[in-house]
Amino acid sequence: MHRLEDLVQIGEAAKIRGVSIDTLRRWERSGKLKAEKTEGGHRRYRVADLLKVDNQNLRHTVIYGRVSTPDKKEDLARQIGVLELYCQQHGWGSVYTLKDIGSGLNYRKRGLLKLIDLLQRNEVERLLITDKDRLLRFGSELIFALCENNGAEITILNKPAEQEPEQELVEDVLAVITVMSARLYGKRSRRNLKAMQAMHECAEKLIDSQD
Structure with a gap:
């Protein structure tokens, strides 16, 4: 201490x-x-x-980056670099950098949990990310709601184009199939391999339906 x-x-x-x-x-x-x-x-x-003991309110600009696997560390560094440059261009001084390597379906990533902690302590002035799905594949709206409740701004550099509801649903289903396939593959029983094959066939049909 x-x-x-x-x-x-x-x-x-x-x-x-x-x-x-x-x-x-x-x-x-x-x-x-x-x-x-x-x-x-x-x-x-x-x-x-x-610590700015002149009683100024300690609130940060929080930048958050995430990639799914360790082999994408270069992309993570690129994300953080882009976000830091954006902060510098806008004159945002107190920058708190958070980053994760892990699935967008994992709600217990260290950086994400730290972000939630900072929001709960009202120490976030604004949240800056490159893309919405860098937070979570599902449930990023919950983080945005925490930001809104604590008066924190949200800046997303790459805002996605409008998607048809069917296309968005297909992408969500494919994400779930990918995660479930990985878990089943780790156990490798005959029943699990059959289930995995069935899910892959389902995924192919979904992709074909979008063509």
């Missing part, structure tokens, strides 16, 4: 304030945050300054 008078390095300062190191450096250049230098010329930040 840090005391208010403690001086910390930039990496620890970024964790305390919930922003990136680049954001801290930008704050320092703009005069928003003051750094103290050690005898060896190293920067140190006072905890009291980081």
Whole structure:
């Protein structure tokens, strides 16, 4: 536990304030945050300054990125980079970065749970994502409702085109089939493999019906 008078390095300062190191450096250049230098010329930040003990309300711009599997880490880095640049262009200072690697059907991802926690504590000024389904495949409206109830803005960079209800339903069904197939494949019993084959056939029919 840090005391208010403690001086910390930039990496620890970024964790305390919930922003990136680049954001801290930008704050320092703009005069928003003051750094103290050690005898060896190293920067140190006072905890009291980081926490803004002048009673300002601590609310963040939260950026959230997600990919489904570890082999898509480059895409995750691209998402975060795009979101950070957007924040910089709009002058949004206190940026809290959250990211997950996991299925959009998983409601217990660490980053998503942290977002919900921040919303419940009324510490989110705005939520910024690249696409709606980066939050959840189903149920993102629940997160948006939490934002609305806590006065947090929502910005989605890539807003999808209007979909016909049938097309949206097909996409949702295909997502469920994909997840169920993966679970059945892990058990590999004859009955499960037959069920998986039946689901694949169903998926193919759904895709064909959209052509």
